[in-house]
Amino acid sequence: MIRDHALIDELLAAQALDGLDADGAALLERELAAHGDCEECRRLEIEHAEVAGMLALALDPRPVREAMADRILAERRTAAAPIERLDARRDARLGWWQAAFGVAAAVALVFAILLATQDGEGQGVPGPAIVAFEGTAPGDLAMSFTPGESGALVWATGLPDPGPGKVYELWMIEDGDPVRGACLAPESGAVAAFLDADPSSADLLAVTVESEECPDAPTTDPVYTAEPGTTQ
Amino acid sequence: MTIDPGRSATVRSVEPGGARDEDLLRRLVAGDEQAFRELFRRYASAAHALAFRLVRQAQVAEEIVQEAFLSVWRNPDRYDGARGSVRSWLMGTVHHRAVDAVRREQAQRRRAEQASGIGPGVVEDPVDDLLAAIDLPRERKLVRAALGALPEEQRDVIQRMYFEGLSQSQIAERTGLPLGTVKSRTLLAMRRLRANLGEGTR
Ligand SMILES: [Zn+2]
Numbered sequence: 001m002i003r004d005h006a007l008i009d010e011l012l013a014a015q016a017l018d019g020l021d022a023d024g025a026a027l028l029e030r031e032l033a034a035h036g037d038c039e040e041c042r043r044l045e046i047e048h049a050e051v052a053g054m055l056a057l058a059l060d061p062r063p064v065r066e067a068m069a070d071r072i073l074a075e076r077r078t079a080a081a082p083i084e085r086l087d088a089r090r091d092a093r094l095g096w097w098q099a100a101f102g103v104a105a106a107v108a109l110v111f112a113i114l115l116a117t118q119d120g121e122g123q124g125v126p127g128p129a130i131v132a133f134e135g136t137a138p139g140d141l142a143m144s145f146t147p148g149e150s151g152a153l154v155w156a157t158g159l160p161d162p163g164p165g166k167v168y169e170l171w172m173i174e175d176g177d178p179v180r181g182a183c184l185a186p187e188s189g190a191v192a193a194f195l196d197a198d199p200s201s202a203d204l205l206a207v208t209v210e211s212e213e214c215p216d217a218p219t220t221d222p223v224y225t226a227e228p229g230t231t232q
Numbered sequence: 233m234t235i236d237p238g239r240s241a242t243v244r245s246v247e248p249g250g251a252r253d254e255d256l257l258r259r260l261v262a263g264d265e266q267a268f269r270e271l272f273r274r275y276a277s278a279a280h281a282l283a284f285r286l287v288r289q290a291q292v293a294e295e296i297v298q299e300a301f302l303s304v305w306r307n308p309d310r311y312d313g314a315r316g317s318v319r320s321w322l323m324g325t326v327h328h329r330a331v332d333a334v335r336r337e338q339a340q341r342r343r344a345e346q347a348s349g350i351g352p353g354v355v356e357d358p359v360d361d362l363l364a365a366i367d368l369p370r371e372r373k374l375v376r377a378a379l380g381a382l383p384e385e386q387r388d389v390i391q392r393m394y395f396e397g398l399s400q401s402q403i404a405e406r407t408g409l410p411l412g413t414v415k416s417r418t419l420l421a422m423r424r425l426r427a428n429l430g431e432g433t434r
Contacts, residue, residue, distance in 0.1 A: 010415055013422040014400055016324075018331040019393035021401045046316045051426045053320025055394050056327065058375040061277035062284050064297060069272045072302045073265050196336075213307045 003035060009044050016048035128153075129200070133207065135224035139189065141207065143226065147200035154182060156191040162209045169210040170195070171218055172202035181205070183214040199228050253318035260308035268305055275319065276301065279326040286330035286397045287337070296333065300326045327394070334397035378428035386421035389414060 011028040014020045020028065035041050133141040139159040145152035154170060162168055168191070170181035181199070184191045184207070199205060206222035251259075251270065259267035276297060284293035303310075304322065311321050379387055392398045392406070400418065404411040 010419045013419045014393070014415065016422070017390070017393045017418065018328055018397065019400050019403075019418060021399045024400065042315070047426060048422055049316045049320045049324060051422055051429060052327070052394065053317065053323040054371070054375050054429055055379075055390070055425075056278050056282040056323040057371045058379060059278065059281035059285055060372075062281040062293075064272075064276040064280045064294070068276070068294070068298055068301070069269055072272075072298065072305050073268060075302055075305065213303075213310075 003038065003040070005040055005044060007031060008035070008041055012041075012044050012048045016045075016052040129228075131205065131226045131228055133205070133224040133226040135207070135222075137223045141191075141224050141226075143195075143199060143205065143228075145195075145199050145228075147228075148198065150196060150198045152195040152197065152199050154184065154191065154193045154195055156184070156186065157189060159186045159189045159191060161186070161189075165212050166209050167212050167214065168207050168223075169214055169218065171206045171208065171222075172197065172199055173204040173206055174202050176203075178206070178218050180214070180216060183210075183212075185212070202228050204228075254313055257308055257311050257313075257318055260305070271304070271318075271322075272301060275322050279323065282323060282326055283330045285395055286327070287333050292333055293330070296326060296329045300329060331397040335399075338397075338402075374429060378425050381428050382421055382424055386417050386424065389417045390421050390425070393418065 008028070008031050011020065011024060011031065014024060015028060032038075032041055128144040128146045130142055130144045133143075135141065137160050139156055141154070141156040141159065143152050143154045159168065168184040168186065170184060171178040172181050173179075179197075179202070181197060182193050182195045184193055205226045205228055206218070207224040208218045208220045208222050210219060251267070253271065253274070256267040256271045260271070279300060280293060280297045283296040284290065287293050287296065300322070303325065311318060315321070379390065382390065388407075389403060392403050393400070398406070400414045401411060403409070404414045407414070
């Protein structure tokens, strides 16, 4: 059966350039799914991706210090710990979910704020909502955020080691669909991470144990869960 | 450093003809650090140039390159040879990360501009200065010539989309063109680029 590829061709061209808007990306996904295992779709996708890949070569190269390669190569040897950012700057705007910023100190600080808030003495502290997770595993895991605003802080202490090559991954479940939140690699059981999202729209927050590559969808059952509506 | 695959003197001394990117990837899966260094040497500065062009912040660009190569080092088996070349996979990863950063930044800036009443600044024309340079390695020359051979309205779309990180609707908004025109120009530009780039794309 010969299928029409005009629309898919147009969508794939824009996708290769990262130029699709959200509705275009959704449309492409539906179209590709409708075509199933289609050789022509694959051919078009590769063709556009190869052209896009060449475009980068038009630019004057910008040298990279060899030290970066050393830093990366040192990473696998130290296993699942998240890579340190190039400096201690924490840039929430551009930050990926892994903002590594002195885990133990941050956890201590946040717990101090939490305790102050619970004691009713936190009036001077801007009051984000705080949700505590419940779990089948030991440890304390919580998240603070301001409902309706992007940005949340996740922290934990006493988490069990997820195992070699494993990390914890946080999901925001919305209408039954898990949306990736953050990858959490505990250091001595402690975690502090910044999440560049608004968790208040989720029906449920869940944490699973995943491989350190942090898959796009959960592959195991949650070990911790929380409902963002039930704040303290 | 050259960004030309297969031309490394270091590699040639070890493997006559130079290792193909795909072979380097295979060695990477086995944890071969030399293979990683070679791949890094081939593409890191091109990746860095791409990230910097998009995000315009040295530190953010470096972080994007580092994260992209770290992901290659940790998960080389994510590369699927049936879905294209190592180069397009690598550059696609870097571009994608950089565009993510740009869009977040744009959203922030828009909010700030709305708050302060200041409109967007003057947009540069990076492709024009790209086309001015001379005496380049073969591939850079080829790509610049291919870009230069596009009709201006198609080059403009590629420039805004690929080199500035704008989406199709953002381009329509900024140029006042109907969205459908932006979409058709994108496809026409990509087809013509492929024809102009010829064997270089495989
Ligand atoms: Zn098809």
